[in-house]
Amino acid sequence: MWLLSVLCLGLTGVLFAVTGSAIAQTRDGLDVIGRDEGPKVVATADLYFALSDMDAQMANVLLMGSDHSLGDGRDAALVRYEQRRSDATDALLHAAQLAEGDATDEENVRAVIEDMSRYENLVAQARLLSDEAGLPAGSQPEEVVRLYRRAGELMRRDLLPKAYNLTLDSGATVRSTYQENSSAASVRMALVAGAATALLAALLALQYFLRTRFRRRYNIPLAAATAGVLVLGLGAIGMLEQQAVLLRTAKADGLDSVLALSRARAISTGMNADQSRWLMDPGRADIYEQNFLEDAQMVLFLVPDDDGVPGDLEEYTAEVAEAVPDHTAYPGRLLGLLGQEIHAGGVEGREQAQRRALRDYSAYLHADQRMRGRAEEEGAGAAIDARMAGEESVADHFDRYERSLVQLTALHTNTFETAVADARAGLRGWDAILPGACLGFAALVVLGVRPRLAEYR
Numbered sequence: 060m061w062l063l064s065v066l067c068l069g070l071t072g073v074l075f076a077v078t079g080s081a082i083a084q085t086r087d088g089l090d091v092i093g094r095d096e097g098p099k100v101v102a103t104a105d106l107y108f109a110l111s112d113m114d115a116q117m118a119n120v121l122l123m124g125s126d127h128s129l130g131d132g133r134d135a136a137l138v139r140y141e142q143r144r145s146d147a148t149d150a151l152l153h154a155a156q157l158a159e160g161d162a163t164d165e166e167n168v169r170a171v172i173e174d175m176s177r178y179e180n181l182v183a184q185a186r187l188l189s190d191e192a193g194l195p196a197g198s199q200p201e202e203v204v205r206l207y208r209r210a211g212e213l214m215r216r217d218l219l220p221k222a223y224n225l226t227l228d229s230g231a232t233v234r235s236t237y238q239e240n241s242s243a244a245s246v247r248m249a250l251v252a253g254a255a256t257a258l259l260a261a262l263l264a265l266q267y268f269l270r271t272r273f274r275r276r277y278n279i280p281l282a283a284a285t286a287g288v289l290v291l292g293l294g295a296i297g298m299l300e301q302q303a304v305l306l307r308t309a310k311a312d313g314l315d316s317v318l319a320l321s322r323a324r325a326i327s328t329g330m331n332a333d334q335s336r337w338l339m340d341p342g343r344a345d346i347y348e349q350n351f352l353e354d355a356q357m358v359l360f361l362v363p364d365d366d367g368v369p370g371d372l373e374e375y376t377a378e379v380a381e382a383v384p385d386h387t388a389y390p391g392r393l394l395g396l397l398g399q400e401i402h403a404g405g406v407e408g409r410e411q412a413q414r415r416a417l418r419d420y421s422a423y424l425h426a427d428q429r430m431r432g433r434a435e436e437e438g439a440g441a442a443i444d445a446r447m448a449g450e451e452s453v454a455d456h457f458d459r460y461e462r463s464l465v466q467l468t469a470l471h472t473n474t475f476e477t478a479v480a481d482a483r484a485g486l487r488g489w490d491a492i493l494p495g496a497c498l499g500f501a502a503l504v505v506l507g508v509r510p511r512l513a514e515y516r
Contacts, residue, residue: 063265067504070258075497077254078295081247085302088240093479096233103225104321106150109143111325114214116140117182118335126196129447174218181210197439237310244303255292280507284500305482313475320468323358323396330354360395376424383421412467419460426456
């Protein structure tokens with residue numbers, strides 16, 4: 060009787076230790092994804108977009124020249140530039156706070172701050188010279204073009220890659236944490252199940268011994284302990300399984316999609332800037348057009364059945380138009396940052412948001428083709444009007460496409476936040492439930508055997 064009693068008490072301690080460890084490890088993984096590295100991924104993705112939009116707005120400002128009334132106007136573009144500059148500063152401060160203690164991340168943040176200062180200095184000089192020249196839209200002095208060319212190269216080759224490196228570093232930590240938790244989840248559940256099963260077996264053995272030796276049919280305290288262990292074990296396993304599901308939802312349907320769509324938005328904003336550069340800097344128009352195509356294929360890459368790849372921007376635009384009306388029936392695959400997010404199911408309203416984003420993206424590409432066509436047929440002035448003026452302008456279609464991306468991103472952000480909140484709620488109370496239950500089991504074991512031990516006195 061002493062042997063079985065001590066065994067039950069020892070296995071109760073094992074169940075407490077194994078379940079407590081599983082809960083602690085699950086909470087640590089949730090904290091990394093939901094509180095530490097996950098928010099850092101979002102913050103650095105915001106930084107990438109803010110920098111890209113800063114460059115796009117400055118390209119629009121310089122393209123307008125002395126014609127301040129094009130599109131939404133020069134003042135509106137400057138306001139948006141300052142807003143994005145403020146957003147980038149806030150994102151950098153957030154990233155710096157989250158990177159505290161990590162020498163590599165701190166150095167990356169410092170490098171982005173230094174390059175951002177260099178970029179602002181270059182565009183400030185370009186703006187000053189442009190204002191002094193007072194030339195009409197599309198006409199800038201060579202020095203302005205040269206300065207902005209340097210600023211654009213700095214943004215594309217240094218600033219944006221460094222900003223994205225911050226995202227990659229945090230994303231790598233999120234991925235490794237998620238993979239470790241996913242791999243360990245089944246092991247944790249198996250250990251909890253094993254400890255609970257062993258304790259149940261010991262309790263049943265003790266009750267069987269008491270029944271046969273003392274002719275006692277029932278032992279209410281031990282029966283209650285057995286039922287409690289069964290409930291606790293099943294509850295802990297169910298909770299751990301639910302945590303694994305919620306963590307997968309937060310990572311795969313939330314954070315990964317938010318990151319991909321945020322980067323798609325930032326790259327699309329860079330495409331918007333390349334259109335203004337294409338009009339403002341004819342000497343490098345071919346380079347900007349190629350940059351536009353490469354970025355467009357990063358956003359949405361089409362793989363037809365014949366594995367053909369569109370050779371130029373016009374062919375690519377036609378391929379996208381063919382794929383968009385019913386992308387589920389497209390005879391091929393949709394890849395790229397946006398294409399990989401296009402799939403059935405998920406939260407309510409996501410499929411409609413996906414279709415809207417694809418349609419608006421295709422319409423934006425068609426508006427781009429009309430602008431380039433007008434540049435060839437009617438000259439730069441007509442192309443600038445097609446780029447910035449009117450309800451069906453390139454800028455108007457880009458705004459619609461950007462709103463679609465923002466809406467789709469918001470759905471995934473809500474999925475992430477909801478999954479993290481549900482996971483936290485699922486863990487709430489276990490710090491009290493687990494020790495309380497295990498102490499209760501131990502007390503019930505003692506209450507169950509004490510009367511029988513007393514008979515030996």
